[in-house]
Amino acid sequence: MPWNLTSDRPIFSQIMDIIFQNIISGKYAPGEKLPSVRDLAAQAAVNPNTMQKALSELEKTGVVFAKRTSGRYITEDTAMIQELKSHMALEKIQEFLKSMENLGISNEETAVLLTEILEGEK
Amino acid sequence: MSTLLECKGLFKSYSGRPALKNVNLAIESGHIVGLLGPNGSGKTTLIKLINGLLTPTQGELYINQNPVGVESKKIVSYLPDHTYLDMNLKVRDIISYFMDFYEDFDEKKAYDMLSKLRINPGDKLNTMSKGTKEKVQLILVMSRRAKLYVLDEPIAGVDPAARDYILDIILSNYEEDATILISTHLIADIENILDQVIFLKHGEISLISSVDDIRSGQGKSVDALFREVFRC
Structure with missing residues (x-):
């Protein structure tokens, strides 16, 4: 199943986000070896050069590291993964607040609505 | 990376009517390049020139530094927009035909792909649906260990689910460092x-760009840009 990519952003940055998500959700475990560029590209149905670019960018963040001959691995640094998780959660919340703002709902109103919904779920 | 395909001042006219006008382009190895343009923009003409099925009216064309000829045909694997295969043949027979013809043909790869797509090698082409025929032809083309794959409208005749399969065949089977040139007007699907696109408009190149540059520079997909450039 090809990865779900949207049309308005560069593909490599979307791939980075998906791999981040897979790491945070535990789909890729700490220390796990990533599939080869070609296999990942085929899985995602994207160009291998684009996948290569996404993986090199991921390496720069330190979340993924390369061993000279044996491929790429997920970091074993669980603190870093936690930090990534909080960072991405914050991003999602800001996106959400932005879309509420577009609906004309202030942050305060959103907070009230959220509390109501969460209370209702209990 | 070396230049694999080079066109210098390429012109092609059909009895005086121009189909390609001053095409200059250089494509390196290791890329998947989209040759995009509306009907009649010159895509198939350019592809036929690359394969030596047409000769340029003017200009030069080199593949791996060689002019189009025996040497270039050894390293170019071509999927035409119309089939040339004998419909009375079985898939198995066509495979042995291809093995005789092309020294870079990988028999095992061909049979692997057939079984992955559940196509019976004993079936005759004329008993197959349009989509299955197209898959067989693509398998034949992708089973060669070529340096340049030229695919003229590889997904036009198949349903959206089969398109994913076909893209998967293309992605998982081309030789590393090879370049694939795909012509299509179904841009969103591929x-x-x-990683690169060439827009052809009335026989001229109107844009050569990387896909990332289009997306980050213009904030829109190649498909959206295409619709804008070629608005009727």
Whole structure:
């Protein structure tokens, strides 16, 4: 199943986000070896050069590291993964607040609505 | 990376009517390039020139530094927009035909792909649906260990689910360092596997760009840009 990519952003940055998500959700475990560029590209149905670019960018963040001959691995640094998780959660919340703002709902109103919904779920 | 395909001042006219006008381009190895343009923009003409099925009216064309000829045909694997295969043949027979013809043909790869797509090698082409025929032809083309794969409208005749399969065949089977040139007008379906695009408009190149540059520079997909450039 090809990865779900949207049309308005560069593909490599979307791939980075998906791999981040897979790491945070535990789909890729700490220390796990990533599939080869070609296999990942085929899985995602994207160009291998684009996948290569996404993986090199991921390496720069330190979340993924390369061993000279044996491929790429997920970091074993669980603190870093936690930090990534909080960072991405914050991003999602800001996106959400932005879309509420577009609906004309202030942050305060959103907070009230959220509390109501969460209370209702209990 | 070396230049694999080079066109210098390429012109092609059909009895005086121009089909390609001053095409200059250089494509390196290791890329998947989309050759995009509306009907009649010159895509198939350019592809036929690359394969030596037409000769240029003016200009030069080199593949791996060689002019089009025996040497270039050894390293170019071509999927035409119309079939040339004998419909009375079985898939198995066509495979042995290809093995005689092309020294870079990988028999095992061909049979692997057939079984993956559940196509019976004993079936005759004329008993198959349009989509299955197209898959067989693509398998034949992708089973060669070529340096340049030229695919003229590889997904036009198949349903959206089969398109994913076909893209998968293309992505998992081309030789590393090879370049694939895909012509299509179904851009949205293949845009994710491209890293470069060439827009052809009335026989002229109107844009050569990387897909990332289009997306980050213009904030839109190649498909959206295409619709804008070629608005009727």
